[in-house]
Amino acid sequence: MSLDVSRADLCVGVVGTGAMGRGIAQVTAQGGIRAILFDAAEGGAAKAKAAILETLKGLVAKGRLTDADVAAVDGKLAVAATLADLKECHVVVEAVVENLEVKQKLFGELEAVVGPDTVLASNTSSIRIASIARSLKKRDRVCGLHYFNPVPLMKLVEVIRAADTAQWVVDAMVALGKRQTRVPVVVGDTPGFLVNLGGTAIGTEGLRIYTEGRASVSQIDAVMRDACGFRMGPFELMDLTGIDVNFPARKIIYEGFFHDRRMTPSPYHESLFHAGKLGRKTGCGWYDYDAKGAKLDPGADYAPSVEPAASVVVMDSHNEKLVAMVMAAGAKALAADDGKSPILVAPIGKDCTTIAIDRELDPTRTVAVDLTGDSAKRITLMTPPNANAAVRDAAAAMFVKAGTKVTLIKDSPGFIAQRMCAMIANLGCEMAMIGIASAQDVDTAMTLGLNYPRGPLALADWLGVKDCHEILVQAQAITGDDRYRPSQWLRRRAMLGLSATTPE
Numbered sequence: 420m421s422l423d424v425s426r427a428d429l430c431v432g433v434v435g436t437g438a439m440g441r442g443i444a445q446v447t448a449q450g451g452i453r454a455i456l457f458d459a460a461e462g463g464a465a466k467a468k469a470a471i472l473e474t475l476k477g478l479v480a481k482g483r484l485t486d487a488d489v490a491a492v493d494g495k496l497a498v499a500a501t502l503a504d505l506k507e508c509h510v511v512v513e514a515v516v517e518n519l520e521v522k523q524k525l526f527g528e529l530e531a532v533v534g535p536d537t538v539l540a541s542n543t544s545s546i547r548i549a550s551i552a553r554s555l556k557k558r559d560r561v562c563g564l565h566y567f568n569p570v571p572l573m574k575l576v577e578v579i580r581a582a583d584t585a586q587w588v589v590d591a592m593v594a595l596g597k598r599q600t601r602v603p604v605v606v607g608d609t610p611g612f613l614v615n616l617g618g619t620a621i622g623t624e625g626l627r628i629y630t631e632g633r634a635s636v637s638q639i640d641a642v643m644r645d646a647c648g649f650r651m652g653p654f655e656l657m658d659l660t661g662i663d664v665n666f667p668a669r670k671i672i673y674e675g676f677f678h679d680r681r682m683t684p685s686p687y688h689e690s691l692f693h694a695g696k697l698g699r700k701t702g703c704g705w706y707d708y709d710a711k712g713a714k715l716d717p718g719a720d721y722a723p724s725v726e727p728a729a730s731v732v733v734m735d736s737h738n739e740k741l742v743a744m745v746m747a748a749g750a751k752a753l754a755a756d757d758g759k760s761p762i763l764v765a766p767i768g769k770d771c772t773t774i775a776i777d778r779e780l781d782p783t784r785t786v787a788v789d790l791t792g793d794s795a796k797r798i799t800l801m802t803p804p805n806a807n808a809a810v811r812d813a814a815a816a817m818f819v820k821a822g823t824k825v826t827l828i829k830d831s832p833g834f835i836a837q838r839m840c841a842m843i844a845n846l847g848c849e850m851a852m853i854g855i856a857s858a859q860d861v862d863t864a865m866t867l868g869l870n871y872p873r874g875p876l877a878l879a880d881w882l883g884v885k886d887c888h889e890i891l892v893q894a895q896a897i898t899g900d901d902r903y904r905p906s907q908w909l910r911r912r913a914m915l916g917l918s919a920t921t922p923e
């Protein structure tokens with residue numbers, strides 16, 4: 420069995436022409452493929468076609484398309500009066516409401532209408548493809564085709580292979596995605612598929628650091644933006660997508676993976692959900708927003724008005740980045756303890772208390788520095804609970820003088836940047852290992868689907884694969900929480916000195 424997706428008369432049905440369906444119809448027609456639109460709402464499909472053409476005419480006005488392009492799309496889009504009008508389709512993509520019973524009923528009706536080899540695909544974001552296929556007579560032609568919103572701008576499409584999906588169906592849907600000028604990745608039928616699962620790591624770890632009282636929402640977001648190059652921190656993102664959307668999604672994934680501690684949701688997240696503080700849409704969530712919708716950010720910078728330290732003890736003198744910063748501030752880097760200066764350490768994974776005890780340093784003067792990522796923009800400091808505040812502040816002022824922003828957090832394994840990046844990387848490694856997608860597709864999907872600066876496996880390389888593994892080992896030892904257990908995928912590559920992207 421096969422489907423030649425390159426055939427000139429290829430015909431794709433789109434059922435449900437709301438936000439997603441109309442985007443799917445648009446990229447189908449723009450790919451030169453005939454698309455037949457159907458919606459249960461009276462006049463819904465015709466309205467969708469008109470809206471697509473209106474959007475494209477707007478692009479003609481901007482000089483991005485020609486009238487001929489719009490006419491070509493117009494010629495490819497047809498409106499169906501009934502579901503039976505889809506009988507000629509080679510593929511039907513379903514984008515109706517996110518409700519299992521509705522989808523099962525629709526697929527049953529489609530099965531009675533289309534030919535025996537028509538591919539039936541669902542754009543569901545959270546329902547298992549196998550459960551939609553369950554009630555059908557012929558399940559091997561059912562798969563997921565998960566597009567992202569807004570479809571014309573988001574290049575990624577996840578092709579979801581359920582337990583019964585035939586290989587020819589997967590191959591055909593990959594080819595269809597390419598004809599629609601998408602970037603297809605093949606993904607397993609697991610909770611959250613690829614992107615929505617991979618995307619949980621940044622949120623759950625941000626929440627964990629916050630829940631432990633190690634750093635504020637604002638500090639975590641600032642470090643992820645400035646040091647790690649993410650467009651948004653996890654709390655800004657949660658407020659944008661809406662806590663009514665992301666809290667239930669976290670719970671579905673946690674339940675779906677049978678309470679794997681890596682996916683643990685946070686009770687503070689749940690509290691906001693119950694309080695109806697849903698983020699931007701309600702004017703408050705993790706942040707408050709003013710009447711114009713601007714975020715009221717309490718700030719993440721620590722800049723004490725004290726004399727910067729004139730000399731510091733640099734225990735990690737091989738750390739060129741650290742030494743360069745001390746020099747940039749015009750301070751003296753001492754190789755041995757003078758009994759009064761701040762003692763700077765740059766731990767990987769360990770908290771400042773552990774380092775001070777391990778190395779027999781004076782904990783009251785020990786200041787741990789995280790230079791992960793873009794340290795010219797922001798660094799993070801932390802100290803043991805019995806820190807000498809004057810010594811700590813002199814060290815912070817020295818870094819400010821060196822020209823960077825400083826975030827001061829409570830003592831924590833892996834600061835913010837190390838913990839967050841290692842957890843994003845670890846989940847990516849696990850997804851590659853358990854075969855949710857290939858290593859390459861994990862990175863492709865996460866960069867295209869979530870606008871990450873790099874995919875999770877590339878992020879492990881960016882941290883240093885050995886360091887990434889060490890951060891997790893230390894976090895697991897210090898917290899005693901299995902949530903930090905390193906993926907075997909990562910462990911082997913760290914031991915062998917390989918890139919985390921190395922396939923098996």
Ligand SMILES: NC(=O)c1ccc[n+]([C@@H]2O[C@H](COP(=O)([O-])OP(=O)(O)OC[C@H]3O[C@@H](n4cnc5c(N)ncnc54)[C@H](O)[C@@H]3O)[C@@H](O)[C@H]2O)c1
Nearest residue numbers: 435436437438439458459460514515516517542543544568
């Ligand atoms: N919105 C997103 O960001 C997004 C992203 C990826 C996937 N999805 C998934 O795509 C699907 C559609 O989401 P949406 O945001 O476009 O929803 P929507 O509410 O904008 O559109 C749904 C459309 O389906 C129609 N419809 C409902 N029941 C129908 C039926 N039985 N037969 C035919 N038409 C029917 C409705 O009239 C409506 O026009 C959902 O499964 C959703 O989970 C949504």
